[in-house]
Amino acid sequence: MLSLTVSTLFQAALVPLLFQHGAVAELLGCDAVGCPTNEYHVAQCKVGNATLKALGITNITTTLDTRPLTWTVGFQELPKDNSHPEAALVLDKNFYLGTPPALRFDNNTAGCALFFEGVSANLAVSQDKKNSFTCADALNADCVSDLIRQAESAAKLAGDSDACSQLRDSLMSKPPSSCNSVKGGNWGSVSSRPLTGNQTLETADQSQCRATTGQGYDLRLVDSERHYLADRTNKALSQVLMGITPVMTILEKDGKAKAELTCLRLVDSEANQTNDEPSPKSLGSPNGVLSSPSVYLATLLVSTFLYMF
Secondary structure, X not given: OOEEEHHHXXXXXXXXXXXXXXXXXXXXXXXXXOOOEOOOOOEXXXXXXXXXXXXXXXXXXXXXXXXXXXXXXXXXXXXXXXXXXXXXXXXXXXXXXXXXXXXXXXOOEEEEEEEOHHHHHHOOOOHXXXXXXXXXXXXXXXXXXXXXXXHHHHOOOOOOOOHHHHHHHHHHHOOOHHXXXXXXXXXXXXXXXEOOOOOEEEEOOOOOOOOOOOXXXXXXXXXXXXXXXXXXOHHHHHHHHOOOEEEEEEEEEOOEEXXXXXXXXXXXXXXXXXXXXXXXXXXXXXXXXXXXHHHHHHHHHHHHHHHXX
């Protein structure tokens, strides 16, 4: 498996404007990239060491290249963890950065990604926008613009190995007042991950499933958020699997930072909405009847794995 230090990941020159803000980016899922399925028609997208059962993919248009970067969220189920014996289910939500082949950062560029998973369960959009929305729909326009402005003002990424975590702490300590409607103005858990520096981001093996819409793109796991669920009810599952996670990408060149806020969620897949699966034993709805495609995804993908034998 190819392993690159992220300080050598991008060599192309950057212009001061790092992000191009354009139209709403549609969220795409397994149906768009052709995820393999098992005999029960459940998606089995193997990326690196993870087998993902659903995806959500979107683009970020930058001036790094004529081609966009991509963010992919995917989830996998893990065996029960002895450190949390009370958990009925253990789920990982993985976040991958997709980059065009041969794209390189230069030495004057620093980058971070922040994952606002702590508010994911509190965010929602209307059904008609579920796969095509902006963060302004999930948060509000003032909150998004104020948060981006706060991040760009606070970012001091160059030459400091702790810069990403310091930026996270700065944003968490004083959320913009325009974001008070989001979980009472509390971001909850926010993870920070460097995109440049001396850390190593390995290129994920996509030989069995390509989890990005970019042709020939490299894919790298940037963050993984683990969730321990006390039960397998629709409510518990949908809070994790149907939540919306804001992801902030910050790039700084020559001391000038630019931030982009992208909102990711898993996308319903036709492959995962078959009626061929064995009936779940306990799904939190009468007679195992599921009330909507979104809840169907959130419940079926896990329950099938647990009960098909």
